Amino acid sequence: ARVEVMKTIGQNMKVLGDMAGQKAPFDPAAAATAKEAIIAAMAEIAPKFEAPATDPASEAKPEIWTNWTDFVAKSEAAKASAAAVDAGSLEALQTSVGAVGGACKTCHTAYRM
Numbered sequence: 001a002r003v004e005v006m007k008t009i010g011q012n013m014k015v016l017g018d019m020a021g022q023k024a025p026f027d028p029a030a031a032a033t034a035k036e037a038i039i040a041a042m043a044e045i046a047p048k049f050e051a052p053a054t055d056p057a058s059e060a061k062p063e064i065w066t067n068w069t070d071f072v073a074k075s076e077a078a079k080a081s082a083a084a085v086d087a088g089s090l091e092a093l094q095t096s097v098g099a100v101g102g103a104c105k106t107c108h109t110a111y112r113m
Contacts, residue, residue, distance in 0.1 A: 002048045003059065008041040013100065020094045030086035037091045038100070042079035046072050048074070071111055078103035 012034040018024035021032055049071070053060040060071035064071045081103040 002053075002055075002060070005041050005044045005048050009038055009104070011099075012037045012041070013104070016087075016093065016097045017101070019090070020097045022090075026090040026093065028087055028089070031093055035082060035085045035087050038082045038085075039079060042075060042082055043077075045075040061111050061113055064111045067110075071107070074103070074107040074110065078107060 014098065015024070015034040016038075019026050047063055048060060052062070065076045077099065081099040084096060085100060086096045
């Protein structure tokens with residue numbers, strides 16, 4: 001379901017963010033695993049949101065379906081930013097992970113209540 005996809009992204013972004021912010025030790029293997037989980041979950045965004053929301057607990061705005069092409073473009077941009085994350089070193093992670101958060105925020109600002 002939609003909620004699980006977004007939770008997976010959020011949990012794994014927290015892993016990367018905590019490492020980048022030095023709230024957790026940098027672990028290249030764990031960072032790579034989190035990155036791959038984010039990419040896989042982001043690939044599920046459009047398919048999971050294709051049908052209009054019927055869940056009253058959903059945070060999805062109806063604009064998702066009236067602006068579907070833009071929504072998909074934003075989700076693809078977020079996936080591309082996740083694919084560009086460099087988990088090879090702490091410094092590389094620090095300089096690349098912020099773009100993912102920015103891409104998420106762009107979509108959430110437009111399409112999440």
